[in-house]
Amino acid sequence: MMLNVDTLIAFITVIDAGSFSAAAERLGQTPSGISRTISRLESQLGMALMTRTTRRLDLTEEGEWLLGRARSILSDLQDVEERLAARLAQPSGLVRVNAATPVLDHLVAPLAADFLDAYPLVRLELVSGETVIDLIEERADMAIRIGPLADSTLNARRLGTSRLRLLASPGYLARHGTPDGMDMLSRHRLLGFTVPTSLNIWPLPQEGGDGLPVQPAIAASSGETLRHLALANAGIVCLADFLTHNDVSSGRLIPILEAVTLPWTQPVWAVFYKQGALAPRIAALVDFLAQRLACGILGE
Template identity: 75%
Template sequence: MLSVDALVGFIAVIETGSFTAAAERIGQTPSGVSRTISRLEKQLGTALITRTTRRLDLTEEGKWLLLRAREILTELQRTEEQLRTRLAQPTGLVRVNAATPVLDYLVAPLMTEFLDRYPLVRLELISGETVIDLIEERADIAIRIGPLADSTLNARRLGTSRLSLLASPTYLKRHGIPREVADLREHRLLGFTAPTSLNTWPLAQNDIDGLPVEPVIGTSSGGTLLHLAVAGAGVVCLADFMTRSEIAAGRLLPILETVTLPWSQPVWAVFYKQGALAPRVSALVEFLVERLTGKLLDD
């Protein structure tokens, strides 16, 4: 395969008219330039330059190669310029993976503003209720809630969101309002199928922080739990970021507030970083940090 350095040396010799002048242009010795041209001719199996004591002339093959070499170097220069422009302005596709409520309540409401700021970026927002392998799923960023177990990931903390116990007015009217932790034994509790740690609620029991509950209805989706609670199916424990609007509208009411422990879940943007982070990915991570930290979430 022809090397770029050989083509640069070849063009320099022809344009300057001598090996000495070509060497000065490209920062080599005249003998080094001569060896480069000789190796190039040997590699191609043909003479490119006819050398005399007074001048250098191109053979027909040399004339053809000169045209192609200039085209190749021009294209390489154009490619480099385009890449520098691309790196200077975030461009391309960013794939984001998160649980459906995170996409619905945290990410999606901000994406119009993000695309207005970075119009050359495209987004794929992919919902998933379980922890994924970013490489296998071809995700650039994942938004995760809770402690991070994977030490191979890089992460930026976006903030925290407090957990609250909630039920709908309809449910509480039918089943009564629990006044103390023990009253929950008489209520329908809604929770997650996995991980089971999500079914430890922020309540103290026998001087131990955290009350494990056994859900009457279990689901993998926090969004489904929210809909079940609003529909009056039972008592739920969810993060404030996804329940604020329902509480404000009166569709859900906080319960056991005086005995609820002040537990908050950290929210992270996680990603693999090998070398410099791609500008399109870095732009979204920094945007989420800017817009979510201390604003949409409870720090």
């Protein structure tokens, strides 16, 4: 048995108005329609809720109890409606974000304080993960991914792109020389990824197709580890600007072979499940990241 909200409203209005006709006028219905509604309610509950005379309505004991409960239920529903409206007006609640550690460190963490200043009712939970996860299973609201997206049930919004460059530290170049052509790379120590091997195809032109496959002298699973290796004079690396633009700006890493480097970029995506409208707290973070990352954080 399921009580109808409209029926409870009719019941409360009859008691507050003092008659079926007065309740009908308030609700824009007919007195006979209101009477049938109350009769159906009593039949559904199997009990009388009020005694009716030509002059007055009196609640039974059961009617008194139901009246209190009905008022409480409608008050709770109104509170829920007001809270939802407030959340739409001002996003609030927890947003769980999943991304690889370098992405969290270089793209999200530097913007977290500004985001919370703009949306003080939102809380962030940043969870690092080096592999693609199931957002629902991991209870993540959104993820940030770098590179092409595999087909999936996820929705995605492109936040921007980040240029790939060949880089080395001043210390490495002072010790081993600066390559002035692609053929010189074979004489240098190259740094690359363990997986996927596609990340070890560098943006340099080749006959029969673009991209130079390289064999790393040192391989690592994380771009952040490769960044630290390059900073420690370990060799030449190919990384995206979002990881290294501060290092390049400060002179800690120096772009090499820029004249022949192809203008390859990696897309940066926010991915999320979406059924209907995106929750305001998640939409606020996606919009904020898209706006701020487009302003140069990606190092383009």
